[in-house]
Amino acid sequence: MAAKRKHHSRPKMTISLAVIGGLAPTAYSTYYGYKSDGARGAMGNLGMRLTGYDFRDGKFKLQELWNGVGPLLLGGLVHKMANQMGLNRMISKAGIPVFRI
Numbered sequence: 001m002a003a004k005r006k007h008h009s010r011p012k013m014t015i016s017l018a019v020i021g022g023l024a025p026t027a028y029s030t031y032y033g034y035k036s037d038g039a040r041g042a043m044g045n046l047g048m049r050l051t052g053y054d055f056r057d058g059k060f061k062l063q064e065l066w067n068g069v070g071p072l073l074l075g076g077l078v079h080k081m082a083n084q085m086g087l088n089r090m091i092s093k094a095g096i097p098v099f100r101i
Contacts, residue, residue, distance in 0.1 A: 013098070018076070022072040023075070029067075030049070048064045048065075048068070050065075050069065052064055052068075088100040
């Protein structure tokens, strides 16, 4: 008697809503920089939010770094907790194809 074969599905790309939500403040800051100073302002605000270094005046700003990276880390933590609690598995079994918490 032949052994039953296991079905192995390929991993599918999913989008974590918590991590995307964590990027929202940085995206807003980048958009505001674009509206006020064009591409230069957008890139300046994006770089400042992700590195803490303000390229325009050459200073490190810890508060800007925290404002950019803090929500992203919090979103990653929420995503990890949702995985551990099984919420993402429930969403997958409910038939929602792309999104996860």
